[in-house]
Amino acid sequence: MNQISLTMPRKRVAAVAIAFAATLLAACAAPGPGVPGSADATPGHGEPFRSVYVPASAPPVLFVGATVLTGDGRRIDDASVYFAEGVIRAVGTPVETAPGTRVVQAQGKWITPGLIDAHSHMGNFPVPFVAAHQDVNEFSSPNTAGVWAEHGVWPQDPAFNTARAGGITSFHVLPGSANLFGGRGVTLKNVPARTVQEMKFPGAPHGLKMACGENPKRFYGGRNQAPVSRMGNLAGHRAGWIAAQQYLDKQEKAAAGNGDPPPRDLGLETLAGVLKGEVLVHNHCYRADEMALMIDLAREFGYHPGTFHHATEAYKIADLLAETGSCAAMWADWWGFKLEAWDAIRENVAIVDAVGGCAIVHSDSSVEGQRLNQEAGKVMGAARRAGMAVSPEHAIRWLTENPARSLGIADRVGTLAPGMMADVVVWSGNPFSVYAKVEQVYIDGVLLHDRDDPATQHQTDFELGLLGAGGGR
Amino acid sequence: MSTHEGGRGAARRVALHASLCLGAMLSLQSPAAAEVIAIVGGTVETASAAGSIPGGTVLIRDGRIVAVGAEVEIPAGASRIDARGKIVTPGLVDPESILGIVEVNAEPGTVDHTVANDHFGAVLEAADAFNPRSIAIPVNRIEGVTRAIVSPTGVAGAVVVGRSAAVNLGDLGNPVDRRHVAVRVQLGEAGAAQAGGSRTAALARLREALADARDYQRHHGAWEQAARRDYGLHHFDLEALQPVLRGEMPLAVEVHRARDIEVVVQLAVEHGIRLVVIGGAEAWMVADELAAAGAAVVLDPVANLPMRFETLGATLENAARLHAAGVPIALMTPMGRGHNPRNVTQGAGVAVAHGLPWQAGLAAITASPARIFGLEGVGQLQPGFEADVVIWDGDPLEVTSYPDAVFIKGRAVPMESRQTLLRDRYMERLGLPRAR
Numbered sequence: 065m066n067q068i069s070l071t072m073p074r075k076r077v078a079a080v081a082i083a084f085a086a087t088l089l090a091a092c093a094a095p096g097p098g099v100p101g102s103a104d105a106t107p108g109h110g111e112p113f114r115s116v117y118v119p120a121s122a123p124p125v126l127f128v129g130a131t132v133l134t135g136d137g138r139r140i141d142d143a144s145v146y147f148a149e150g151v152i153r154a155v156g157t158p159v160e161t162a163p164g165t166r167v168v169q170a171q172g173k174w175i176t177p178g179l180i181d182a183h184s185h186m187g188n189f190p191v192p193f194v195a196a197h198q199d200v201n202e203f204s205s206p207n208t209a210g211v212w213a214e215h216g217v218w219p220q221d222p223a224f225n226t227a228r229a230g231g232i233t234s235f236h237v238l239p240g241s242a243n244l245f246g247g248r249g250v251t252l253k254n255v256p257a258r259t260v261q262e263m264k265f266p267g268a269p270h271g272l273k274m275a276c277g278e279n280p281k282r283f284y285g286g287r288n289q290a291p292v293s294r295m296g297n298l299a300g301h302r303a304g305w306i307a308a309q310q311y312l313d314k315q316e317k318a319a320a321g322n323g324d325p326p327p328r329d330l331g332l333e334t335l336a337g338v339l340k341g342e343v344l345v346h347n348h349c350y351r352a353d354e355m356a357l358m359i360d361l362a363r364e365f366g367y368h369p370g371t372f373h374h375a376t377e378a379y380k381i382a383d384l385l386a387e388t389g390s391c392a393a394m395w396a397d398w399w400g401f402k403l404e405a406w407d408a409i410r411e412n413v414a415i416v417d418a419v420g421g422c423a424i425v426h427s428d429s430s431v432e433g434q435r436l437n438q439e440a441g442k443v444m445g446a447a448r449r450a451g452m453a454v455s456p457e458h459a460i461r462w463l464t465e466n467p468a469r470s471l472g473i474a475d476r477v478g479t480l481a482p483g484m485m486a487d488v489v490v491w492s493g494n495p496f497s498v499y500a501k502v503e504q505v506y507i508d509g510v511l512l513h514d515r516d517d518p519a520t521q522h523q524t525d526f527e528l529g530l531l532g533a534g535g536g537r
Numbered sequence: 538m539s540t541h542e543g544g545r546g547a548a549r550r551v552a553l554h555a556s557l558c559l560g561a562m563l564s565l566q567s568p569a570a571a572e573v574i575a576i577v578g579g580t581v582e583t584a585s586a587a588g589s590i591p592g593g594t595v596l597i598r599d600g601r602i603v604a605v606g607a608e609v610e611i612p613a614g615a616s617r618i619d620a621r622g623k624i625v626t627p628g629l630v631d632p633e634s635i636l637g638i639v640e641v642n643a644e645p646g647t648v649d650h651t652v653a654n655d656h657f658g659a660v661l662e663a664a665d666a667f668n669p670r671s672i673a674i675p676v677n678r679i680e681g682v683t684r685a686i687v688s689p690t691g692v693a694g695a696v697v698v699g700r701s702a703a704v705n706l707g708d709l710g711n712p713v714d715r716r717h718v719a720v721r722v723q724l725g726e727a728g729a730a731q732a733g734g735s736r737t738a739a740l741a742r743l744r745e746a747l748a749d750a751r752d753y754q755r756h757h758g759a760w761e762q763a764a765r766r767d768y769g770l771h772h773f774d775l776e777a778l779q780p781v782l783r784g785e786m787p788l789a790v791e792v793h794r795a796r797d798i799e800v801v802v803q804l805a806v807e808h809g810i811r812l813v814v815i816g817g818a819e820a821w822m823v824a825d826e827l828a829a830a831g832a833a834v835v836l837d838p839v840a841n842l843p844m845r846f847e848t849l850g851a852t853l854e855n856a857a858r859l860h861a862a863g864v865p866i867a868l869m870t871p872m873g874r875g876h877n878p879r880n881v882t883q884g885a886g887v888a889v890a891h892g893l894p895w896q897a898g899l900a901a902i903t904a905s906p907a908r909i910f911g912l913e914g915v916g917q918l919q920p921g922f923e924a925d926v927v928i929w930d931g932d933p934l935e936v937t938s939y940p941d942a943v944f945i946k947g948r949a950v951p952m953e954s955r956q957t958l959l960r961d962r963y964m965e966r967l968g969l970p971r972a973r
Contacts, residue, residue, distance in 0.1 A: 191842045192849075222843055278643065379963050399956075400673060400876035402643040409956045411964075418969055431839055431872060438883060441936035449939050450960060451971045498886030498936045530849045537841045537852055 113214060115264035117253055119508035124148035124162045127490070130170035132156070135177035135464035135479035139457035145175050147486035150508035155480045174495055176460050177480050178233025178254075178487030178507065181433050182393040182467035183346075183373050183426035187237055187252070187260070188213050190221030191430060201240030202247060206284050206291060207304050209272065210330030211247035213237045217260040220524040223430035226537055228254045228513050229521070230434035231495075231502045233487040234265055236471050238273045238373075241348040242283045244291065244300040246273035248334055249346055251471050255507055256522040269472040271370075272338050274301070275348040276358055277404045298357065305365040308335030338367045344472050345370025346393075350404035352380035359388050371470040373426065376408035379415035391422035391470040395432070396439040413440070413462060414447035414454060424470055425462045436463050441496035456496055573598045574947065575611045579620030579928060584627050584904040585917040588896065595625055597924040600947035605918050618942070620928050626899060628683025628925030628945060630916050631878035632835045632906035633815060633869035636685050637671040637704065638663055642875060650875075652692040652699075659720050659746070660773035661699030663687040669704070669712035673876050675954035678706040680879035681933065683925040683945045684714065686910050688721050688789070696728045696742045697721070697770070700777060701789060703912050705925075707945025718910040719789035719813060720781050725797045725847050740800065745769045747808055750778035786911070787811040789835075794847035795822035802830045813909055816840075818848035821855045824862035833865040833909040838888040839872075856901065857892030867906035868898075886934035898934055923947075 125147055132143040132155060146154040148162055161167075189200040199216030202208040217237055227235070233254050239246035249271030252263040276297055285292035291300050311332040318325035326332075337343035345362070349355050349372050362369035371391040372378060376399065378385060378392035385392055394416070399408035417423035425440045427433035440462050444454045468478025477485050486509035492501040505513035514520040518536070531537075574597040581593030583605060594609035595602060604610075611617065640647035649666035667687055683706055689699030698721050703714040723731060728739035749768040753775040759765040760772070768775060780786040790801050793816050802823070805812035812832040814820055820827060820834045827834065838856050843849040852858075859866050870877055871884045885898040893901070907916030914922045924947035931938035943950040964971055 192845050194846070226842060282643075379960075380966075382963075382967055397877055397880070398873065399676075400641060401873075403641050406641060407959055409960045411960050415960075415964065415967065415969065419967055429872070430842055434841075435839075435887070438887075438936045442883070445937035445939050448937070450964065452969065496937060498883060498934060499890045501890065527843070530843065531852070536854070 113212070113261060113264075115266045116259075116261045117255065117257075117264055117266055119150045119255075120510050122150075122510045124153075124165040125506070125509070126159075126161050126165050126167045127170040127173070127175060128158070128167060130173045130175045130490070132480060133174065133176045133457045133460040133495075134481065135460055136481070137458055137461060137465075139455070143175075145480060145488065147488065147506070147509050150486050150510070152480055152482055152484045152486050152488075154482060170490065172493065173503065174491040174493060174500075175480070176231070176489050176491065176495060177464040177478055177484075178489055178505065179231040179436050179463045180467035180471070180473075180478060181227070181232050181235040181427050181436060182371065182391075182424050182470050183428045184227075184235040184237050184430075184433055185240070185428065186223045186227060186235065186430055186433070187217030187219065187221045188239070190218045191223055201242040203242055203283065206243050206280055206289075206300050207245045207331060208239070208243050208247050209245035209304065209332070209334040211239060212250065212270075213239050213248060213273075214250040214260045214264065217250070217252070217263070219257045219260055219263065220526045221430075222524050222527050222537075223433070224254055224256075225522055225524060225527075227430065227433045228505055229502055229515075229537070231437065231489040231491075231505060232433060233489070233505065233507050234468075234471075234473070234477055235433070236271060236346070236467075238271065238346055241273070241275040241279045244275060244280050244297060245304055245331070245335070246275060246348075248343065249273050251473060253507055255510075255512065256524075265473060265476075267476075270334075270337065270343045271346040271471070272334055272343050273346055273348065274358070276301075276354045277348075277350050278402050279348070294354070298361065301361055302364070304331075304335055305339075305361070308332050308339055309365065312336040312339050339365065341368070344368075344470075346373055346470075347371065348373045350374050350376045350402070351407075352377035354404075355390075356381060356384060359384065359390070371424070374405070374428070375416075376405045376412065378421075379409060379412045380407075382416045382419040382421050385416060386419050386421040389422075391424055391466060392416050393424040393426035393467065393470060395428070396425060396442040410443060410446035411450050411452070413443045414450070414452050417454070417458075417462070418452050422466050422469060423462050424466045426467070437495040437500060438498055441498065444496055456494060459496060572947075573612055573615040574618065574924075574944070575609075575615045576618045576620050576625055576926060576928060577611070579623040579625040581605060581625045581918060582896075582899055582933070583918040584896075584900045585919045587919070592621075593625070595918055595924075595926055597926070597944070597947045600924055602918060602920055602922045602924050602926075604920055618928070623941060624929040624931065624933055625918070626681075626927050626929065626933050627903040627916050627918050627922075628927055628943065629681045629878075629881055629902050630867075630906040630912075631677075631682055631685040631870060631881055631902075632867035632909065633874060634685035634687045634878055635690060635875040636673055636677065636687060636706075636878050637667045637669060638687055638689075639875040640668070640671060640673070650688070650690045652689070655692050655694035657771055658692050658695040658697040658774045659699065659777035660771065661689050661692070662702065662716060663689050663699065664702035664704075664713045664716040667702060667704050667713060669706075669709050672955050674706050675951075676876070676956050677879045678943055678945065678950050679940065679952050679954055679957070681882065681927040681929070681940045681943055682706060682878045683927070683943065684907070684912070684915060685878060686718060686906060688719070690721075691723060691727070692731070694731055696723050696732055696739045697746050697774065697778070698723055701910070703910060705945055707948060707950055714912065714915070717777075717780065717786060718912070719787045720778060721815075722788055722790045724790055724792040724801060725794055725816075726845055727791060736797065740804070742769070744804070746774070746778060747782065747810075750775045751782055754779055754782065781810055782808070784809060784811055787813045787833075787909070789813040789815050791815040793818040793845070795819040795850060797847065798823050799826055802826050802832060805832065806830055817859075818844075818855065819850040820864070821852065821858040822850055824859050824864055827859070828863040833867070833905075834859055835867045835869055835906070835909070837871060838868045838884040853887065853891040856888035856898075860893055860897050865905055865909055866897075866901050867909055868901040882934050882938070883936050886936065889934055895934070
């Protein structure tokens, strides 16, 4: 985690984070070659299409008497949470507040960090699901590392609002999984916006979407084009990295005054970004044996294998994932729709977690993304049945701190600690109950959803006028 | 797994079989043994007019429920199962399933719910393809699903796509409870796509099918002598539609847009047909018309997004609003109709969180689907009903709850699936301790 600090130095947070990383979180936070290190020193990072997100100003808020899950494994009962100017100021004991602070009695309520969905297609596969909205897969070649998910994000996707009503405050939008190299993913804040730049999480690293297994070989094999087999998948991956190494090599030589830099190439730029540790790998991969191959692939080319997405067989190699420092972003119970999803089990997330790995519950769905808390609840029930009881304060990490680490933003969001962005969810009760309701959502301290106040419930342009009288999602 | 008190009796019996999974499976083939089981002390949620019975007893004999109540005399020699602190419900009935007619969606050889040509339509029977040995069945029955309405979902070029079957998830000797419980139709966007691209064409196809089926029935002799006009459908299909015309079986129509629902309600009334709306994302907008026509709705309780232009009015309150208007509802599983019918409980919980009364939520995944599809003696804890019983370790609609024991026709189901075997294999491999 200390390796992925971005633009805002937060020493206290970092200290906590490092201590934490030394224990349970070592798995994900282990400094791998792919973890970006020095965005501070490279102000130009992310410069094209840069974030113009600026939170609105909002009065300071103090919650009193709540049950707080801090997101890093702690639970504090009868606790206060205080934030001002978009930043968490205090968690736990009462503190001195600024004049004008809104004080909220929150007895019986639970407060968690804003949830983070590590795998979303909101915006680039928006609803309605119509042909005009298919901006998730650039099906034109198995290597489209040069495309950027943010160029296909429609800020009027109604799913942003329902996700916010489910507590999602940040999320990573990935290109689809048809291609070996799908392109760059982008991390967004779940704020109403007119443009994607107004949603971009400031300073968050880009992701590189990779895919193994059935999807690339099925799609291109069906066109009688490489890859046709899993062998072809790996050959395609390796060819991509070889080219990226050469590209980077030329760039570095040119920088040292040795020859001309290579002509700019968007795809190689992305892959070279991974080799330089500036872009984080997000790898769609189901089977245990294939994840192991992808880990070796990363070793061959000297980058960190990053996060495995879907990872339905992560439980079979939970030890290897922990050792590698790779997170696994998983569903609670999707299975059987493809052969590579045939061996999924409900305890997958809990087993990855139990051996000290970085376990994430993700959605890949604008339906499930509205209730990641319930998905985690199903895992908790299954885990208990299997003799691995998981407490709420621990399970919340699957939805907060761990995805934040996967996305390289754990020094800014994912935990409730002084200095962190004030992304806060107030729940009607234990969030892992099917009956729990998100009562309020704050993003950077701004109230953007209040269940009891329709005026706060944003409607996208698309939704205006859609529902009849008595409507509401 | 069934280490809780409540499941002790069942657990012991199951343990005898559990050493050999196959043995346990085979035991389900034989007819229910002549034994008496008393499930005592639990909160019995009957999903019937009797409502909730705290500290109740469910008495099972020969695969049927013989008594339910607070004061039930337990015969000597009955196996007692202590369900104190537990919740006892009917087995879950998945109202909108492709369980057992798909194994792996992406492998066409294992997929039987869709057809790529329109040689047949209404005559297609989910019952013929249902595989009671599907790997997905134990996965779902150990989480409380004991019955399912299994339906064909599409025929290229047709709007009448086959007949739904009622199946159970435990009796290998008799897996199909009723071969035909509904004739399935697609209208709206899906139907239009099969009929040339317009709703008008899809409706014309349906009207033609109904008119032809009636004509075929009335003039069957003439048809046999080739002295009757040609029909748009195969005569097998026309035969298959007869029970619908006689009002013996509902027409189950997949349709979403409020106006599309109104049109099909009108058509059903004109023809004297019983209607079940499948999907019905905007059904709440025409709830009164549905109630007046006596139509039921099988809906997805988590469908709140405008996924298509025909579902722009989708809302999490669909179930609650329909129920309040007096429309019978059943709740389908949220996502994963082939593999995760077990999530009907989560969906019902979401509906309850959004205004559906809890008892109605439970009924919408037990008694109500049985009633909508005409299954008698299933879906409630009532004397005379088949003994599909689930003992839960908590609120059955809660995502963290799991069954301690599941009975189908009075037989305890082995609490094991391929997924629990995989789990146990790898937990052992990783050195993770396991509480038993």
